[in-house]
Amino acid sequence: MRVLVVEDDPELGPPIVEGLRAAGLAVDLAVRLAEADLKAAVNTYDCVVADRGLPDGDALDLVRGWRHSGRTVPVLMLTSYGTVEDRVSGFEHGADDYLVKPFAMAELAARVRALCRRHRPPSPPEVTVGSLTMDLPRRRVRRTGVLLTLTAKEFAVLETLMLRAGQVVTRSELIESCWDEMSDPMSNVVDVVIAQLRRKLGSPDPIETLRGAGYRVREPT
Template sequence: MRVLVVEDDPELGPVVVEGLRAAGFAVDLAVRIDEADLKLDVNTYDCLVADRGLPDGDALDLVRDRRRAGSTLPVLLLTALGTVDDRVAGFEHGADDYLVKPFAFAELTARVRSLCRRGQPVRLPELRVGDLELDLPRRRVRRAGVLLTLTAKEFGVLETLMVRAGEVVTRSELIDSCWDEMSDPMSNVVDVVIAQLRRKLGPPELIGTVRGVGYRIAGPE
């Protein structure tokens, strides 16, 4: 899941970005409305997290304009403006959620994860492929009943493959979903994570390579 954070505070912005990355999200950062607008035009995101008071205006204007253009991207406003009138204005301009600073990071992560999934097909809390089980709420993976230790990136890639079990997922789709704009699309980052997953999942191999296209996960035949 890929998130755009719009925050101009030089201390808070990187903290939010790194915290969300540690929770398994791919995250890009913008510090101005015009920069956020450009990133929204060229990238696909699952959620927008925006401070209101930015150097070139109020993020409410960005949200309002995006909604008028037909965008359904889930939006969370993360701001120090916490009066009832402020929150009402946020919802009236098209925000889906509103979190007032200071905030608990666990709550921010939970809200962002919920918003990211709002725009996706309803899925079960557990995904299964053969003897592989992925527990989404607890962020746990088991193979033949054995608990596996995965990194946040490995979990994200495995989740993407299991949600589309039986389908070919291209490298570009994996990069768009699980990496941010700092990743080089020509690098072998996807292949490295897939190799790590195969090693941790063990035999029989579940993740197949579709040469020149991407990867597909399916249960053992």
């Protein structure tokens, strides 16, 4: 899941980014509305988290423009504007959720995940492929009943592969879904995480490499 954070406060933006990354999300940061608009035009985001008071305007105006142009990406307003009128105005302008500062990072991450799931095609809370079972809400993976300890990035990659079990997922698709703009698309980050997953998943290896194409989780024959 890839998220765009729009926040100009240097003491708040980076911690929000790091907190959401620690929760397993790929996160980009914009500090101006124009920058956010450009990034949303060239990248595919599952959710946008936006402060209202940006140096070049109110983020609600940006959201309203997106809605008028048909852009449906979910937007969570994260702002100190906390009156009932402020929240109602946020929803009327096209926001999907509204969280007032100060906030708890755990709540923000939970709300962002809920919006991301709402934006994506519906998926069951539990996915089973062969001996692998993934509990999406609890973020747990078991193989033949044994609970595995995965990093946030390993879980994100395996989630993408299992939700498309039997289909080939390209390296570019994995990077787009599981990494952010700080990742070098020419690096070996995907290979490293796949190798780590294979060690933890054990034998027989459920992840198939198709040279020149990508990866897929084998469906049981």
